[in-house]
Amino acid sequence: MATEPAQPTDKQPTPAGPADGQGVPAPRVAPGPLDKAATGPVEDAKPDSAELIRFDKVVKRFGDNTVLDHLDFSVRKGEHVTLIGPSGSGKTTILRLLMTLEQVSEGVVWVGGEPLSHERKADGSLRPASEKYQRQARKKIGMVFQQFNLFPNMNVLRNITEAPVTALGVPKPEAEARARELLDLVGLGDKADAHPTQLSGGQQQRVAIARALAMKPDILLLDEVTSALDPELVAGVLDVLRDIARTTDITLLCVTHEMSFARDISDRVLMFDAGRIVESGPPSQIFGEPREERTREFLRAVL
Numbered sequence: 001m002a003t004e005p006a007q008p009t010d011k012q013p014t015p016a017g018p019a020d021g022q023g024v025p026a027p028r029v030a031p032g033p034l035d036k037a038a039t040g041p042v043e044d045a046k047p048d049s050a051e052l053i054r055f056d057k058v059v060k061r062f063g064d065n066t067v068l069d070h071l072d073f074s075v076r077k078g079e080h081v082t083l084i085g086p087s088g089s090g091k092t093t094i095l096r097l098l099m100t101l102e103q104v105s106e107g108v109v110w111v112g113g114e115p116l117s118h119e120r121k122a123d124g125s126l127r128p129a130s131e132k133y134q135r136q137a138r139k140k141i142g143m144v145f146q147q148f149n150l151f152p153n154m155n156v157l158r159n160i161t162e163a164p165v166t167a168l169g170v171p172k173p174e175a176e177a178r179a180r181e182l183l184d185l186v187g188l189g190d191k192a193d194a195h196p197t198q199l200s201g202g203q204q205q206r207v208a209i210a211r212a213l214a215m216k217p218d219i220l221l222l223d224e225v226t227s228a229l230d231p232e233l234v235a236g237v238l239d240v241l242r243d244i245a246r247t248t249d250i251t252l253l254c255v256t257h258e259m260s261f262a263r264d265i266s267d268r269v270l271m272f273d274a275g276r277i278v279e280s281g282p283p284s285q286i287f288g289e290p291r292e293e294r295t296r297e298f299l300r301a302v303l
């Protein structure tokens with residue numbers, strides 16, 4: 001397989017290019033021209049309707065580096081799942097595949113019962129998805145990055161309303177009313193007119209959370225959202241997220257190094273190592289009685 005071109009950074013999310021899986025055998029769940037050995041109707045492979053996200057035999061390579069190695073997992077509607085594991089184990093790559101900032105090398109990513117990494121052709125086969133298809137398919141997914149990435153030339157209100165107005169066509173007054181509600185939710189009701197440079201890092205990150213929620217996503221991806229913050233600002237952001245986890249029915253997929261936060265908000269924790277899940281279970285198991293030595297070793301190092 002050819003080495004991939006440089007990937008977009010979180011700061012400059014560019015539209016996803018064509019999948020690098022083109023020309024390689026298609027995943028088991030994607031019978032069709034790319035998978036000559038596979039038989040059976042595509043419909044049979046559709047995820048369970050309660051599953052909102054499903055990774056099916058997903059492989060992600062960067063050049064010779066296999067970052068995700070035939071990864072299978074799913075997340076149910078409304079579930080809060082946290083990914084933990086050592087640096088470089090592939091956690092962020094999973095979120096970036098869901099945002100279509102990266103493309104799978106093999107396998108299929110499904111969201112809401114429809115393929116995200118691929119699109120269905122008229123004959124029922126799955127082919128690597130076009131940029132246009134993915135732009136539409138990822139609309140129900142929001143992400144908060146480590147760096148807040150607010151628009152510096154727009155005030156807080158406009159940072160939040162910009163995407164709903166331009167991408168979803170929400171009328172401006174409606175978008176503004178919702179933005180004000182969200183600002184209240186994140187404890188920044190009085191900052192609508194401020195500019196990002198007038199806010200602390202923690203406040204900027206709370207605006208970024210409000211901005212992600214303004215798109216009314218079904219799925220919220222959180223990628224180490226407190227890593228860039230001064231220690232005294234971390235608790236405020238985590239409290240806002242705890243509230244969101246408790247009071248909304250949003251599905252959360254979260255990468256964090258904050259183990260007590262993971263313990264608080266998660267229904268399930270997935271422990272990763274070298275692109276594979278080494279253990280999966282409720283926080284009581286993972287943090288209380290981990291079954292795998294690799295999990296115990298990792299937690300000894302970080303707790």
Ligand SMILES: Nc1ncnc2c1ncn2[C@@H]1O[C@H](COP(=O)(O)OP(=O)(O)OP(=O)(O)O)[C@@H](O)[C@H]1O
Binds near residue numbers: 006085092
């Ligand atoms: N665009 C890229 N090009 C080449 N290699 C990449 C790219 N993005 C990630 N990688 C590599 O993929 C591997 C997994 O990275 P990833 O960021 O998913 O790990 P992680 O578990 O989230 O780590 P951390 O906890 O440090 O954020 C690393 O070896 C990383 O260097």
